[in-house]
Amino acid sequence: MAAGFWARLLLRLWFLAVAFLCAGAEDGRFDYYELCPATQPSMLNVHLLPHTHDDVGWLKTVDQYFYGARNDIQHAGVQYILDSVVSALLANKSRRFIYVEIVFFSYWWNKQTAQRQQEVRQLVCQGRFQFANGGWVMNDEATTYYAASIDQMTLGLNFLKDTFGDCGRPRVAWHIDPFGHSREQASLFAQMGFDGYFFGRLDYQDKKRREIQREMEQVWRASVNLQPPHADLFTSVLPNGYNPPPDLCWDMLCSDYPLVDDPDSPEYNVKGLINYFLNISAIQAQHYRTNHIVMTMGSDFHYENANMWFKNLDKLIQLVNAQQSNGSSINVLYSTPACYLWELNKANLTWSVKQDDFFPYADGPHQFWTGYFTSRPALKRYERLSHKFLQVCNQLEVLAGPAASVGSYGQGSSARLRQAMAVAQHHDAVSGTSKQHVANDYARQLAAGWEECQVLVSNALASLGSSKKDFVFCNQLNISVCPLSQTANHFQAILYNPLAWTITWTVRLPVGAWAYNVRDPSGQSVPSEVIDIPAKGSENSHPELIFPASAPPLGFSIYSVTRLSVRTPQFRDCCSPPMAQSSGPLVIQNEHLRAIFDPNTGLLQEIENLDLGLRLPVSQSFYWYNASTGDITHPQASGAYIFRPDKTKPFPLRHWVNTRLVKNALVQEVHQNFSAWCSQVVRLYPGQRHLELEWTVGPVPIRDGFGKEIISRFDSQLKTNGRFYTDSNGREILERRRDYRPTWDLNQTEPVAGNYYPVSSRIYITDGQVQLTVLTDRSQGGSSLRDGSLELMVHRRLLMDDNRGVGEALLEPGDGPGTGLVVRGRHLVLLDTVETAAAGHRLQAQREALAPQLVLASPGQDVPYSPGSPARTQFSGLRRELPPPVHLLTLALWGPSTVLLRLEHIFEREEGRAFNLSQPVTVDLQDLFSAFTINRLEETTLAADQTLSKASRLQWRTSMGGPTSPHPAPSLDPSAVTLQPMEIRTFLASVTWSEAWHR
Known part of the structure; x- marks a missing residue:
């Protein structure tokens, strides 16, 4: 009884100590690492990491995974996992566990009783239930846009902050399942304040080399622009992916033998298992540099019956450590990634430095995971458009103040689209690697988010424009469908600009076959044209008003469109028949560019930059790779993840095309028809410094029994010496070299797929003088497989599964039964000198990522928003433009009187020198915004979950020397905020809305 009393007293004192620590978390006194378990300095310490990996959609939808529905597809129920884990932790205070996917945890948390929530808070503040990563999801790293990754991490980390305070803040990033790792992702993690980064997947050749050289852990210098160690991140490659060592899996989903410790049982297996464990621990230690190693004890949707795992792990720890009395020098303990990292940091070693990235990823000689860079291209485009619309929604929620949320159009909110966009960043969502019904569900969640944001946008536009209108969102403009503009005699086009710079844009709307008058916000007529667009597969046409x-x-302009009582004349645009001899080439040009097309083939043959006097022979056409279905030497097929063509040379779709030339004062276009399922419009608008290629591909035919991977290829005479350049998640540029890896000797086994890289926003080639760049409107796979050439994969339709778990071929359905998906997209082609390219190309990429949002208003009398308030036809949320290098990355409502504000310097240190754009820039925020006044400014880390002045990270010594501790946070003067090249600064601003907008 006395022993029980003292045990209860000690436990009570422990809880009081933890409560004291957690109470200090808010003022920065909480020491996370003090809660780590003790280790044995003179022994090999094996840190067991109990964890579960819970995909936010993959084979089942998010809800099916959470509730445990459709177990006929996959047995998984996240709610039961969390129930079981918490109970198991409460039963034994030595146990520890990490959890990652905050969207699932938030679902579960909101369904718990107050008592269970308090128990979990205690576990968190004891360091026994720890969060790793902390994002809403574990996002993909190849196909994500950096701003969307920041948003989803911000959502998850701030849920943890609001729920657990500093006790719940993850200290490590944990990306164990993404299929390759980007340098920009590591940079973002460092800027979020993480001490380290753990992942499981890297190229099989790279891993083998690292094991031999004991370089499984190093410091990743993830930016060439940010001053070290600002973007330095200690990085650890896990030894078994994220799975347990062979024969040591004790989940209900596993079939390994349990640990039977009864000597009288015929199933007794302690001696063999313990010897096995000691042996694999010693072998693993040979690949790492300290006397600490980790073993991941868990896998996909493990711990639904946590007792199975923990009961066997309890025995394992006891029995292995008992061998120390027999001379064993191995100590095993329950641990977490953060506690393991803490031990490495205390070792005070000097670590090697990595400066490139981990793409492409291959897990075998013919198994390059480069197909998913393009898989599900329509979903990838929808995700990118949704990111843009979320920023519009966020901004208007701030600029209109409380009127945006509740108004004449109902109750609007950005929350649902914010969460849907966060889910879409998951590494089986935007990546395109889920089952079809799951991809449909991702799109459903985005659509539901759009609906609520459309209400908010309507409320905000009515408030800011002082006029109630019937707002219409034409969400099918990509297929030239908008019932209002096609039928109305009069309507308004409202162009909202989410950028902090003034923009010009050519509006295109499907209309009837009439003439139209267009007036700008001041009532002046503007030039307009109605052009005839041939309908695909028929003799009909679709008129479009431009x-x-x-x-x-950060504002809008309202244009009025009125149908005139005359019909447009019958169009007779210049056409050139296929292979027809012509007196001269087809040419389109404006004041900046000229594009010349071969009169015999109809294909692009030359681009000329008229401003610089640059002429470059450039041909462009479509090709397709025949997707491998496996062969005698290797059964690997092309699939949702894997790209494996059966030949290195693609098939040309056609050597010549039917063309149609359209020329008027507002646009010049060459319409190219490659086949019944592939066409393209090459166009130039006045003032445009890029050539726009709008392609339409699909349904890709498969009746011939061949899966097809469609590329757009550009061929020039540039001598590029095997080099090309791609962006990293839309930010910094990385050099790529054909058949080469910067840190290890590559044995290239797939000369096409092994040279593909993710392209989030741009790819270019250069000979050192001239640069040819292609900007994309979504993530795509791209490469340069021969000098002077670059290609981008635009669509894939495949007949085989690639045996990576998804269990179905990538055969996306179209509108009709049995038809395939039709995809439309744009490539922007720019030709410049190297000196002038950086400025225009990076700015144009930002303009494409946050293109204007078009909203229509139906005919009828405008109703004043409030009595006596005149209607506005133009509005800006800024009193002045930001300088060209400064991008307003985030403007979002954070609280009743608080705004989240991020500013970004978009140029790298060596870019834009010809225009002085790569220098530090200082901006005045004091009176920048017209809709509100900033009362107080607080700078935070990138994800806005830590005050920058109190944030600190573990320091690491590197082989490259330099500072090991970050520079002190810059002083904060709202009237003089300075940004260095590639720097993002994040602020929480306490604001007061202007009376003019506070309605």
Whole structure:
């Protein structure tokens, strides 16, 4: 009884100590690492990491995974996992566990009783239930856009902050399942304040080399622009992916033998298992540099019956450590990634430095995971458009103040789209590697988010424009469908600009076969044209109205469109038949560019930059790779993840095309028809410094029994010496070299797929003088497989599964039964000198990522928003434009009177020198915004979950020397905020809305 009393007293004192620590978390006194378990300095310490990996959609939808529905597809129920784990932790205070996917945890948390929530808070503040990563999801790293990754991490980390305070803040990033790792992702993690980064997947050749050289852990210098160690991140490659060592899996989903410790049982197996464990621990230690190693004890949707895992792990720890009395020098303990990292840091070693990235990823000689860079291209485009619309929604929620949330159009919110966008960043969502019904569910969640944001946008536009209108969102403009513009005699086009710079844009709307008058916000007529667009597969046409428009920074302009009582004349645009001899080439040009097409083939043959006097022979056409279905030497097939063509040379779709030339004052276009399922429009608008290629591909035919991977290829005479350049998640540029890896000797086994890289926003080639760049409107796979050439994969339709778990071929359905998906997209082609390219190309990429949002208003009398308030036809949320290098990355409502504000310097240190754009820039935020006044400014880490002045990270010594501790946070003066090249600064601003907008 006395022993029980003292045990209860000690436990009570422990809880009081933890409560004291947690109470200090808010003022920065909480020491996370003090809660780590003790280790044995003179022994090999094996840190067991109990964890579960819970995909936020993959084979089942998010809800099916959480509730445990459709177990006929996959047995998984996240709610039961969390129930079981918490109970198991409460039963034994030595146990530890990490959890990662906050979207699932938030679902579960909100369904718990107050008592269970308090128990979990205690576990968290004891360091026994720890969160790793902390994002809403574990996002993909190849196909994500950096701003969307920041958003989803911000959502998850701030849920943890609000729920657990500093006790719940993850200290390590944990990306164990993404299929390759980007340098920009590591940079973002470092800027979020993480001490380290753990992952499981890297190229099989790279891993073998690292094991031999004991370089499984090093410091990743993830930016060439940010001053070290600002973007330095200690990185550890896990030894078994994220699975347990062979024969040591004790989940209900496993079939390994349990640990039977009864000597009288015929199943007794302690001696053999313990010897095995000691042996594999010693072998693993040979690949790592300290006397600490980790073993991941868990896998996909493990711990639904946590007792199975923990009961066997309890025995394992006891029995292995008992061998120390027999001379064993191995100590095993329950641990977490953060506690393991803490031990490495205390070792005070000097670590090697990595500066490139981990793409492409291959897990075998013919198994390059480069197909998913393009898989599900329509979903990838929808995700990118949804990111843009979320920023519009966020901004208007701030600029309109409380009127945006509740108004004449109902109750609007950005929350649902924010969460849907966060889910879409998951490494089986935007990557395109889920089952079809799951991909449909990702799109459903985005659509539901759009609906609520459309209400908010309507409320905000009515408030800011002082006029209630019937707002219409034409979400099918990509297929030239908008019932309002096609039928109305009069309507308004509202162009909202989410950028902090004034933009000009050519509006295109499907209309009837009439003439139209367009007036700008001041009532002046603007030039307009109605052009005839041939309908795919028929002799009918779709008239489209085009007119130039502009919108102020962070604001809108309203254009009035009126149908005239005359029909448009029958169009007779210049056409050139296939292979027809012509007196001269087809040419389209404006004041900046000229594009010349071969009169015999109809294909692009030359681009000329008229400003610089640059002429470059460039041909462009479509090709397709025949997707491998496996062969005698290796059974690997092309699939959702894997790209494996059966030949290195693609098939040309056609050597010549039917063309149609359209020329008027507002646009010049060459319409190219490659086949019944592939066409393209090459166009130039006045003032445009890029050539726009709008392609339409699909349904890709498969009746011939061949899966097809469609590429757009550009061929030039540039001598590029095997080098090309791609962006990393839309930010910094990385050099790529054909058949080469910067840190290890590559044995290239797939000369096409093994040279593909993710392209989030741009790819270019250069000979050192001239640069040819292609900007994309979504993530795609791209490469340069021969000098002077670059290619981008635009669509894939495959007949085989690639045996990576998804269990179905990538055969996306179209509109009709049995038809395939039709995809439309754009490539922007720019030709410049190297000196002038950086400025224009990076700015154009930002303009494409946050293109204007078009909203229509139906005919009828405008109703004043409030009595006596005149209607506005133009509005800007800024009193002045930001300088060209400064991008307003985030403007979002954070609280009743708090705004989240991020500013970004978009140029690298060596870019834009010809225009002085790569220098530090200082901006005045004091009176920048017209809709509100900033009362107080607090700078935070990138994800806004830590005050920057109190944030600190573990310091690491590197082989490259240099500072090991970050520079002190810059002083904060709202009237003089300075940004260095590639720097992002994040602020929480306490604001007061202007009376003019606070309605």
